[in-house]
Amino acid sequence: MAPDVLLTDEHSDFRQVVADFAREEVAPHAEQWDVDHHFPTEAVRRMGELGLFGLHAPAEYGGYGDFTSLCIAIEELGRVDQSLGITLEAAVGLGINPIATFGNEEQKSRWLPDLIAGRALAGFGLTEAEAGSDAGATRTRAELVDGEWMINGSKQFITNSGTPITSVVTVTARTGTRENGRAELSTIMIPSGTPGFTVEPAYRKLGWNASDTHPLTFDGVRVPEDHLLGARGRGYAQFLATLDDGRLAIAALALGCIRACRDHALDYAGSRKTFGVPIGSKQGVAFQIADLDVMAHTAHTLVYTAARMKDAGADPAAFKRIAAITKLQTTEMAVSATRIATQIFGGYGFMEEYPVARFYRDAKILEIGEGTSEVQRMLIARGLGLPVE
Numbered sequence: 001m002a003p004d005v006l007l008t009d010e011h012s013d014f015r016q017v018v019a020d021f022a023r024e025e026v027a028p029h030a031e032q033w034d035v036d037h038h039f040p041t042e043a044v045r046r047m048g049e050l051g052l053f054g055l056h057a058p059a060e061y062g063g064y065g066d067f068t069s070l071c072i073a074i075e076e077l078g079r080v081d082q083s084l085g086i087t088l089e090a091a092v093g094l095g096i097n098p099i100a101t102f103g104n105e106e107q108k109s110r111w112l113p114d115l116i117a118g119r120a121l122a123g124f125g126l127t128e129a130e131a132g133s134d135a136g137a138t139r140t141r142a143e144l145v146d147g148e149w150m151i152n153g154s155k156q157f158i159t160n161s162g163t164p165i166t167s168v169v170t171v172t173a174r175t176g177t178r179e180n181g182r183a184e185l186s187t188i189m190i191p192s193g194t195p196g197f198t199v200e201p202a203y204r205k206l207g208w209n210a211s212d213t214h215p216l217t218f219d220g221v222r223v224p225e226d227h228l229l230g231a232r233g234r235g236y237a238q239f240l241a242t243l244d245d246g247r248l249a250i251a252a253l254a255l256g257c258i259r260a261c262r263d264h265a266l267d268y269a270g271s272r273k274t275f276g277v278p279i280g281s282k283q284g285v286a287f288q289i290a291d292l293d294v295m296a297h298t299a300h301t302l303v304y305t306a307a308r309m310k311d312a313g314a315d316p317a318a319f320k321r322i323a324a325i326t327k328l329q330t331t332e333m334a335v336s337a338t339r340i341a342t343q344i345f346g347g348y349g350f351m352e353e354y355p356v357a358r359f360y361r362d363a364k365i366l367e368i369g370e371g372t373s374e375v376q377r378m379l380i381a382r383g384l385g386l387p388v389e
Contacts, residue, residue, distance in 0.1 A: 006304035007068070014069055018076040021050060022084075030081035033210035034358055037202070040210060041164055044087060047077075048118010056092055056245075058100055061112040067245070068307040071252035075303070078256025079263075082362035083210035085253045086369075090159040090211075091115070093246040093370075095122030098170050098187065102230035102238050107189065111168055123161035125171035125216055126239055128154060133375050135172065135185070135239065140218065142173035142188055144225060149173075149188050151196075151221040162199035162214040166192050169216065172235045185235035189227045196221040207361035244320050246370040247327040248306050254327075254334035254366045255299040257359055261334075261341035262292035264356050268345055279344070288340050295333045302326040321383040328376035331366040338363040 004012060025046060033040055047053065055070040057063025070092060078085030096115050099107060099122065114120040131137040140153025151173055161169050168191050176184040190197055200215040230238055266289055269280030279285045306322045314322075338360040342349035349356050367373045381388045 004304075006301070006308065007072075011068060011072060015072050015076060017050070018052070018073045019079075021046070022076050022080040026077065026084055027080045030084075030210070031353075031355070031358070033081070033083065035209075035352075037209045039087075039163055039212045040084065043084065044121070044163075044165070045118055047084075047088060052088055053091055053096065053118045054116040057096055057112065057116045058108075061100070061108060062116045063100075067248075067310045068304065071249065071303055071307045074249055074252040075256040075259070078253040079260045080256075081210065082253060082257060082359065083208045085256055086208055086211050087121075087160065089246070089249045089253055090123070091121050093249045094124035094242065095160060095170075097245060098124060098229060098238060098242050099189070101241070102187070102234075106226070107229065111189075114167060120165050120167035121160040121163055122167060123158050123169040124239075124242070125155035125158050125161070125169050127157045129156060133372060135236065136183060138172055138174055138183065138185060140171060140173045142175050142186065144175070145222075147225050148222045149225060149227060151188065151190065151218045151223070154215065154217045156215040157203070157213060158216055159211060159213050161212065161216055162202065163212045166212075168192060169197075170229055171216075171218070172239060175232055175235075178233075184233045186232050187229040187235045187238055188223065189229055190218070190221060190223055194221055194223060207358070207363070207365060241316075243370055244316075244323045245310070247323040247376070248303065248310065250366060250370045251299070251303050251306070251323075251326045251330040254330040254363075255296070255303050257334040257363055257366070258292065258296045258299050258330070258337045260359055261337040261356065262289065262296050264354075264359075265289050265292060265341045265344045268348075285344055288344060292337055292340060295337055299330040299333060302329060317383075321380065324371075324376040324379040324383070327370065328373055328380070332373060334366050335363045 052073045054063035056067050059065055074085050074089050077088055099111050115122055128139055142149045142151045160166060168189050170187050170189050172185050172187055174183045175186040178184050196219045198217045203213050269285050269289060270278055272279050303326060306326045309319055341356045342360050345354060345356050348354050378388055
């Protein structure tokens, strides 16, 4: 294999460690976890022992501060099981990252050690029934009463919010109204088990069946005033910054999906015979696998070019644009890749015993989570100076 000019030797060695873990401890169970809708707590703890949750966390709390390594880990897990890949992505990007970036020293000291070690998980509650891409339409409210935040409202589609090891969920809430009439949004940390904080039954989903996703309700939830994350009224800016990192991490998950489709299709095309010859000898199949290889290489270049920009401290506006470009292109390629791979498998691709069927179901959400494809196109257009709404 040719040297990877975008990654160091240390990154390549780390990739092998994660790939070995995924092959030995995830792959044998992924199908059954999907069938049972089982959240694999023990596998998550093993990921913590490998240091995967600390890859982009501050060194003073046991992390490594390397975003490229996080993308490698998400990619390699996603190549075997997209559910476990999104568990890591959300745990770091949406769970740890806001606390590490915006929290004060007391908040970091309280929450980060267990989160970074994989002993606990955190969620991030942004989306509501009528406030997803339009986060300014948030209806959850938090009122400061006698030194406590009283929170009422609901969230939906919240990953890692109801696992046996979830310790805290950070939520966005209206904490007032600005002079221009727009909502003042803030982020507040709500520990699991707080009275009035209800984790509703898990969703029945099309894919990502082994990941944890719940609606949440808040009925008179009270937490101390010091559970405010960062400055009051900065919630909008905080989650925008959080989503920029998350978009690139989702792109790494999409890359894992594309690689899996290429590899499964290539193996199948070499072993499946029709009319006495492998189907891979037919141009109609071989050319499609060539397209999958182009997708894999394109996605790899996009993801790790952007990851290097992140680690090098790129200008936030430049990174926002490249993150949007990378997420848009890789996730739409991933959906196409699953369609191609399933077609190559023919009728077998429609059977759940073959991984391509699971990847087919898992891929669609990649175009939706952490900002839809339409949102990415809007961000890219704005980056070009177009006043698009």
